Amino acid sequence: MSYEWFVSLRYLRAKRKQTFISVISFISIAGVTLGVAALIVVLAVMTGFHDGVRQQILGNIPHVLIQKQGTEISDYPKAVEKALSSSPHVTAATPFVSKEAMLLSKRNVAAVNVKGIEQGNKIFRQKFLTQEDRDVQELLFDTAATMPGIIIGLDTATSLGIAVGESVNVIPPMFNITPFGMIPKMKPFRVVGIFSQRGGFLDTYFGYISLGQAQHFFDAENQATGIEIEVDSFDHANQVASELRQAFGYPYVVRSWEDMFGSFLSALKLEKLGLFIVLGIIVLVAAFNIATTLIMVVMEKHKDIAILKAIGATSKSVMKIFVLEGLIIGVLGTSLGTSLGLLFAKNADPIIKGLERMLGIRIFDQAVYGMDRFPSVVNPGDVVAVVAVALTISLLATIYPAWRAARMDPAEALRYD
Template structure:
């Protein structure tokens, strides 16, 4: 009894390879193979490029948030004064900051004084948000203290003011220049409250990486901010940094318990939750749309295989007559379709990875061709188009492409296997 050859034997690969190299008379098959290959390549490339930009955008967005903002903000629920005004000042801010800093997982807790004022230099004005913070605590803000494009010396913070690069550009001020801060809630006199105007030397200019922060953020020494905003002996909130910002929800409960029942917490997820949810929805929709694109490209494999089966009907009849089983014929044509899917996937992964790795020069070239202004940071919030290549994204694209390619190949391969050899050779 003859031994049955194992599946995907060498002769099956040889036959499939010969069929893929169509002769000139069967050029239509070769053209369809190339169309299928190019389609799969471009679809996988688009999927990986989109996933990389999506991951990069989220990482850049979250990184700039965490680099210049508190992971958790601790504030007072407030008390109503005798004048009927809700006072949310924290008078025991030093003790509260020490208590919160002792919570496991907390890296820093700093009292803040905050207020919105107008910054002025000659004929230029800009609305800014002032953060009063100590010289030691400002060094713990990565987006400010570790800014790669920073100008000046943060060691001189107590001698002046630190401003964002957008504020400096708006006012036309550089290091050593003096700007005025104008607050409507200033000195209280017998005739009412008069605006307070103080001039400060710019000793540090930072770039946090987000346009809205760089355009509005100003830092004052803590004691000076208390005096400027009439907060002597009090703070507005406690800025808390934690080791794992992604797990901030679990940390919030411990911080709230340490602060007592008179305080509330507000995490960075609460502040940016709407945007993050919008990003998540957009990610899912884009993945579905691009998955359909991959499916459409994979369907070209079906068209090519159907043409191949039609052109090779006589060959199939001969192969079946000399003893080739239905399974062997099916595997031959499955190899033809799967080979196109695998090769297209590999080329798509290569192009997608190169795009993610070299997105900066590619984007610069596109910006040059369009005459500049393609990316507006005032609208996008960040200064450049980011991309982050993650192994999980690449694997999901590969799995989707190969899965669809193998799946759609089964049907024309089954059709070839079930072809009646008598019918195929009737008119030969």
């Protein structure tokens, strides 16, 4: 161990008459600890909310959407094959037919987007309420059924006042010409399944029928409204969309999920950055405590510094002593804060539930946020950024006191002693 390290560690342990300096050092370490822990926990929670909202959006929304401007896609089987071969990140490509429609039942009306889908669509990965807990795909694509099936959301079912097994009339914005004039097109469907997508805000807008029924009912035989593309990771959506735009020229329109909902998620990212800056001020305040501690040590130890310089210590060594002392405080505070922050961030859900049981209050309402647990996702990049910022601020706080100690004149410091 070099003598600079030894002296730095020794200065952190105050003598009986210098207890106040030791208390200030402890407060500095505690300040850095709390600041780093708060940053890690808040960033983890914001990341969790961001990912939760993104999963809600992508529950019923494709990663990439291909449509044809102003018309339907007539040669959709070829387009599906072309999309599958366009990028190695594409895992599925499924055609669909959609049309806005009114659902009518028991004198209640609800507006939905009725979408015709194929078997194996991503929406079937969620849980459904069905009769006798039967498989919803089996019921929806049952060709022997007397009435075609439809899947609706819980909010829509509540608005219409219907349950599984009951019928609902689907009325698209289309008309039949009869001897009595134009009559709105209408067809009864049986509700074979009800889903409750997390978040609820997508439930109201979707109803699902089989692709064949949709093509026949909406006069779109052998046509598709668009093609839904699924990729191996939603982070690859923009890259896949760019590759698909090159493969599909005009009049095809290719949009990723970020193109459709990116502005909302960008607002969450901006809020996360703002919280990082605001909470970073806590670490900055702790850094002022570090600077204050070192200034007081320099004032208290002016004799020691003078003696060190008189026996041959260089200004660089003296400066190194106080820089190391500040870094020890910063590293201790950052290490403790990182450990504490990771502990809280990774156990946020049980901690919140424990506080709710102990205090008898509701801190996190799952029904409001549409999440089954308190969201907290630790991003290694965020942790590294917090540690780097904390150590950098701690280092910068040591420069001025260390510089003043290095400039001290031994003769001037010992003149009156």
